[in-house]
Amino acid sequence: MLHTVNKSSFERNSLKSCLNTIDNTSVILLIEDGVISAAKNTNSPMIADLAAQGRVYALQGDVEARGISSKLADNIKLVDYAGFVDLVVEHGTTVSWV
Amino acid sequence: MATKKFMYLNRRSSFGTVYAIESLEVVLIAAAFEQDVSLAFIDDGVYQIVEGQNADGIGMKNFSKTFHALGDYDINKLYVSAESLEERGLNVDDLMPLAYEDEDDDWAEKPSIKVVSNAQLSKIMSEQDVCLSF
Numbered sequence: 001m002l003h004t005v006n007k008s009s010f011e012r013n014s015l016k017s018c019l020n021t022i023d024n025t026s027v028i029l030l031i032e033d034g035v036i037s038a039a040k041n042t043n044s045p046m047i048a049d050l051a052a053q054g055r056v057y058a059l060q061g062d063v064e065a066r067g068i069s070s071k072l073a074d075n076i077k078l079v080d081y082a083g084f085v086d087l088v089v090e091h092g093t094t095v096s097w098v
Numbered sequence: 099m100a101t102k103k104f105m106y107l108n109r110r111s112s113f114g115t116v117y118a119i120e121s122l123e124v125v126l127i128a129a130a131f132e133q134d135v136s137l138a139f140i141d142d143g144v145y146q147i148v149e150g151q152n153a154d155g156i157g158m159k160n161f162s163k164t165f166h167a168l169g170d171y172d173i174n175k176l177y178v179s180a181e182s183l184e185e186r187g188l189n190v191d192d193l194m195p196l197a198y199e200d201e202d203d204d205w206a207e208k209p210s211i212k213v214v215s216n217a218q219l220s221k222i223m224s225e226q227d228v229c230l231s232f
Binding site for chain 1: 111112113115141142148150151152153155156158160162184185186188192
């Protein structure tokens with residue numbers, strides 16, 4: 001499964017809810033304000049293990065818009081919109097944690 | 099017209115919601131009415147003034163450049179929460195170098211951004227006539 005998270009983990013608990021229910025093969029794509037969780041900050045430990053397994057992606061345009069390209073946490077994979085589509089195709093069911 | 103002290107609390111990042119750009123609009127309106135305006139950046143609001151934003155990839159307007167104009171409207175009190183910066187792994191060097199020219203000091207260019215603790219911010223808020231949260 002593909003889980004998309006579009007809210008900042010400092011403002012909403014949607015990333016936490018997603019992490020509570022995610023299985024061992026699913027991946028997370030951070031989009032919109034969700035990419036704030038892709039920056040190196042006090043919430044980074046939430047996704048550090050998943051990222052180390054190569055299972056955390058962030059949408060490049062949203063990262064650049066927020067000025068955090070140079071501040072990403074370790075092992076975050078950047079994708080463009082075409083990469084977003086590839087993830088949807090590859091992982092079947094998508095959950096949007098809006 | 100009577101002048102009041104207005105403080106605008108910017109609590110959200112720039113593009114995920116409409117709050118940030120709407121706040122900036124209202125700030126400019128207050129400045130046009132020559133009010134005493136201060137801005138506070140707390141929580142994810144600190145991302146509004148991070149240096150190096152590029153919104154080309156999401157097809158939205160990068161309005162962060164407008165913050166550079168605030169000095170010309172005599173808006174030079176921009177308070178940034180130290181705690182909010184630290185939580186997000188940011189420091190003052192990651193922020194845009196916003197400045198104003200001080201007419202009482204031979205138009206010397208001075209920084210508009212002041213990093214303050216939440217306790218200091220609390221005191222500054224208590225001195226306002228109006229606080230608007232966005």
